[in-house]
Amino acid sequence: MNHRSRTPRALGVGITAALSLVLAASPALAGPTADPDPVPGLVAGEGTATPQLVTGLAEAAPGSPADAARAYLAAHSDRYRIDPGQLTEIGTERAADGRTTVRFEQRHGGLQVFGAQYLVHLVGEGAEQRVESVGGKYFTGLTAPTTPAVPAPILRERALDALKDPRARAGAAVEDRGLVVLPGGAGRLAQHFTLTAADPDGGDRLVREVYVDATVGVVALAHDARAPYPMGGAGGVGAKAGAKAGAKAGAKAAAGSAARDGAAAGAAAGVEPATGTAPDAFGRSVKVNVGRLPDGSYQLTDLTRSAAISTYDAAGRDSEDFKGTIPADSAPAHSAGPDFPASTGTSGATNAHLNAGTVYDFYRNRLGREGLDGKGGPITSVVNVTFGGQQIPNAYWDGSKMVYGGGGPTYQPFAVALDVAGHEMTHGVISNSAALAYVGQSGAMNEAIADYFGNAIEVTARGQSMNDPKAALLGEDLCRTGTPEECAGRRLDDRRSTVTDYVGAGLDVDSGGVHLNSTIFGGALWDIRRTLDPLTADRLIYRALTGYLTPLDDFVDGRNAVFAAGRALNLNRAQLRTVEKAFDAHGIRAGWQSRVGLDSRPLLRDISTTMASPAAANGHWVMMSNTETLSKTALFTGSTSGSGTPTRLSPEDGRYHGWAATDGTSAAWVAVGPDAQGVFGMELLTGPLSGGSIRSLYRSANQQPGDLRVSGNELVFRTTDFATDQTTIHLYRNGTQAAEIPLPQGHSAAGLAFKDGIIAWSEQWAVGDDYAFAPTVYSIAAGKVVAQYPGTDGAGGTDPQLAGGRLLWKETPADRSKKSSIRSGALDGSGVTEVLSADSPVAARGLSFTASDQAVTVEQPGSKPGSGWTNAALPKLWQLPVTGGTPQRLSCNRGSQVFAAADQGTRVVWLDATAGRTDLVVRDRPAGSC
Structure with a gap:
């Protein structure tokens, strides 16, 4: 239950796809008939050789249920590709109808694989016992190490970095939850932490689940949680109940x-x-x-x-x-x-x-x-x-x-x-059975099933009719004033559908929409209860939960689980059709993401890291993401037109590769992790987008190069010596350091921009108890700073960009009640103009922007209204001419739009969460009004 959610300070870039684990189900049914069976016969796994669901089996499996289940999988290793040695039994439940479910958890080197559970369903006893179905998530090909390479204190500090506000970090409690292997490709060894901190802005206490890669010391996954949930496999699964329900x-x-x-x-x-x-x-x-x-x-x-x-x-x-x-x-x-x-x-x-x-x-x-x-x-x-x-x-x-x-x-x-x-x-009950991960679609199903049974328990206890309008309300009795409809936190008959209503939220908004999207799935379940006998529906949903769902399942997996449970409970064809209609009415069917009405073109699907932001220039993009074959984050590149297939740019050397910059011909990026000799460090690499040799330019054990910028044969970046707080800007030409630009003592730089022999940055220094920010222009030819734009009335300029032969920056007043604006100035310090006024409806204090020589694209940050998060309140992109003008919506996609990168003209790439996952997408021009 959640009547109140805090307002996030940053929006994540993924939902369940952050783990490369959204396994879209595509049922392979028996041959076509006039009236096809809605129960899937086979659902293939994605990113794994193990099938996700197989029904309609009838294979002998004598012996104790757990031994019989394990022996069956071992005997059919060619079919399931499961190593029985990686399976740990976490529960065996015998249902009232005599069917038995054995739930296994996958282990890698003795460590839990996040969300990886595989189930075997048996019917009969003794010599008559047989397997009737199997399914779940089992990840083949895991080779991740099981011993951390990064010291525990550093892992803890990296986890604290997931709290963006330093005030929250200062008082945060850090609970070490132990090692876990994150699945996908070869897997990643991660240290799981739960961070608890007071909200500096006075909201609810912050609880954040953070997974830090234990081999290189970077955050692999982080998401907010209203309350900590066991993240897969916690606790047993059930007792061996012998009495049949309904037998007095x-x-x-x-x-x-x-x-x-x-x-x-x-x-x-x-x-x-x-x-x-x-x-x-x-x-x-x-x-x-x-x-x-x-x-x-x-x-x-x-x-x-x-x-x-x-x-x-x-x-x-x-x-x-x-x-x-x-x-x-x-x-x-x-x-x-x-x-x-x-x-x-x-x-x-x-x-x-x-x-x-x-x-x-x-x-x-x-x-x-x-x-x-x-x-x-x-x-x-x-x-x-x-x-x-x-x-x-x-x-x-x-x-x-x-x-x-x-x-x-x-x-x-x-x-x-x-x-x-x-x-x-x-x-x-959920945490002791399916343990649905509290993030994205699996988290929304967690909430939906809790809603379903919460209401089912109440209407049953009250003898309430399912046709009573109040039956579908959750929490309608809580308010001291107002009507039940006004009081209810949610209602299960709101008729929401994936295609028209799915809220494309990032991880930092309601853990990827666990409450926002729950009634889409919960509404389908409630429709089943309204149209079937309620007792039959309750048993159906309960069997799906305890017998078929696993932690990382999405909506379509949930649909398949309910159908498989229906077959096990011997529902007839008409009853199964009723179930099918309920899911169809809520848009829960394979491929629903393709029907949400996107006006953008996908470039790279299922972005799997919350640290990612794209770079783009001259018709090409560069982006880091996970792959099916790599255990670490790799760097990919492709055409912003969408032609061709994305290719991997970084080498497969076991390190994280990301934080990239490009000029459309070559790219520079940072690799983090131990090198071939096992020495940990951060290395700056560069290479052509077309493939070829990769050159190492800079390496440090404790200083990560920041704000990389590429222009032709030249590269700039900054470093900070943490012992002295000295910031230095480095210029490399043809792979060799050409100059160092030290800032005055006590001054630092952020947000480098580089183009046509000009370097710009936002310079920061202390002024009493506060800080001053000034966009600064440096000429390589002159070898000196040629312009600086100090703020006025306590304002400070940050995020400088070079476009159209001018410097653009964000001007933010010291008064937190006032909005930011975007300004432009000549490279000699003259001619300051306003590109986006603080009075514009698009302006906001937390805005960010990207610019080409022709257009400025503004990311308007999300802002939750009092009625709660909606698609309209999530971050959206607006575009206007680089000289100023009326902003237009760049895209009418309804979900979160973040981390925009300008290409040429009006073309922009960004990360979009509209389709229930986070994709890198592109548009060539503004959509206008939406």
């Missing part, structure tokens, strides 16, 4: 056994089952199952079920105190007698306790699941937490328990709403 005698026996198990657990802790009364959040006295302590007092611990249910009242303590584990000095909500005080109701504790029991009963009695972990493990809720002394209008699953804010003047305590409780507890 079996259900009663199981319930009795569960009560005895819970009572036994309580007895071991010295707590006895008891009953009491407590006021709920509305002051009504209700009966509650509680625990009696040896001293005769009582606490909110329910021991009548196999999973002991305990509810804690944080009493206003900070949510950080309850991160991970319950503090040693905290105990479940307490009462001297069996009648609990009024505070138990006003805090939300009573409702949280009752709702937890209702959710448990739904999963146990309706779906045969013993608790959130499937093994009868304890269920814990914490209510009335705060953040920075303020009430939190939110609720979340933190990886082990439910955490509820106390609401405030606008909201009731968040534990009041049964659908919210069901939603958060379902996150617990």
Whole structure:
């Protein structure tokens, strides 16, 4: 549940594609018929030789389920290309209908492969046991090292770099989550960190998941998270439930056994089952199952079920105190007698306790699941937490328990709403089964399934009709004022579709749109529940979640999982058609990305690094990205016209290659990592775009060349000696250093520009407690600075560019309430004009721009409105003449448009996330109005 999201300071460049893991499903069905079977027979893996889904099998597999599953995969290694030695069983679940699912996690050198799980489904027992389907993500060809080459303190510091604001970095808590192998090609060894920091701008606490490549010390993946989720493979998958759901005698026996198990657990802790009364959040006295302590007092611990249910009242303590584990000095909500005080109701504790029991009963009695972990493990809720002394209008699953804010003047305590409780507890079920990664489409499915079961639990408990307009609302009971429709955080009947409504967000906006796009998939699931029998739908979605989904699945994978679950549950053809229509109505089908109405041409698909930004000049682009065959980031080049096939420019030497510049004929870039002798360093390389020899120009163990710029046979870049803070600008000609331009002591440079013998930069120096910025022009021929443009009224000029024989720069006032503008000046320091006024609707404080001799392209940064993020609020590109004029939309693509690079004339390349992934795209001219 997320009623409030912070405003990001930067927009990422990818969603799930950031890992090269969006595996688009293309079902290969049996021969065509007049009425084809909607259940896929085979879905091939992409970027791996292992198929993603195979159904319709009937192969004998005697023995224990795990052994039989492993033996089956080993016996068919030519079909699945799976090394059984890389598989670790993480759970075996026997469903109420007798089918068994064995879930394996892929390991490489003993380390978890991020999101890599493979499932084998068996039916029957003993000698009659057989395999009926298999599927998941298994990555062939992994050869990544398993021992870090970068010292742990440096990895930690690199992780902190993922927090862009130095104020956030200063007080951040860093949790080392251990080593993991990121899949794709040969794989990458990464150290996983969770960073937690206060938002310097006063918003929610920042939680950021960061993966640092442990061989070269650069961030491989980073994304924001509302709360930390286990990123694949955490926990078990389920208990071996023998009783069939719906069999009354079996259900009663199981319930009795569960009560005895819970009572036994309580007895071991010295707590006895008891009953009491407590006021709920509305002051009504209700009966509650509680625990009696040896001293005769009582606490909110329910021991009548196999999973002991305990509810804690944080009493206003900070949510950080309850991160991970319950503090040693905290105990479940307490009462001297069996009648609990009024505070138990006003805090939300009573409702949280009752709702937890209702959710448990739904999963146990309706779906045969013993608790959130499937093994009868304890269920814990914490209510009335705060953040920075303020009430939190939110609720979340933190990886082990439910955490509820106390609401405030606008909201009731968040534990009041049964659908919210069901939603958060379902996150617990998800993390102990499919463990859908909380990013991009997999994260949106995580939220969608939590929405589905949250609402399904509530309407079932209330006996509510699926035709009731309120049935599809989530959190409609939370508001103290207003209508349910106004209060609801989401509604599952909003009819959103991938083709018309998918929000193309980067990773720093809602973790790639996990909430923004959830109702597209959740709406399809809700339509299935409205059109099928609700019990059948619940069992179908639950089977898909626990038996077929894996952490990195996308929307189309989710569709296939539901169909495969339908076959396992023996849904008839008409029922499967109903499911098909629901997904089709929401645009969830293979190839949906090609139908979103792009007006740009793709140059390179699925950009897989959050550090990437393109360079372009004279009809060519250069860009770093991952490949299917490389374990590190490589440099690619191609034509901005889109003709031909992109080619790799950098050598395959195990290092990261990126941060490139080009003049359209040659490129310069930086390689980071150990060289052939194993010595770590940063090396500046250059080579022709057409291929040929690559030359090394500069190497350092601790200074990375920055702001590379190429012009003909000349190259400039800057370095900073961190011991002395001395910034030097280097000029190379024909591969040899021709000059060094040291800046005055205490001055630094950023944003180099270089063209036709002129170097420009933004010079910075301290002025009292503040800094001054001045665009500066240096003539190589004269060997000196020939012009400088100091700011006025506290303004400072940054991001200089040379275009049309003039210098352009961004002018940003010291007053943070004022917007930035774009200015232009002659190269001799005269004739300052305004290209884009701060009064322009396109102007914004955080704007950036790129320029050719003909046009300026402005990136208008995203700005979330009060109603929440939309496509319209994401970053967009505008273009105007280099001399100034009326800005026009460069592209009408609806998603995030970032990191633009001007080519020739009005042609621009940029990174676009409209199609549910991040692609390098191009347009030749402005689209005009959209």
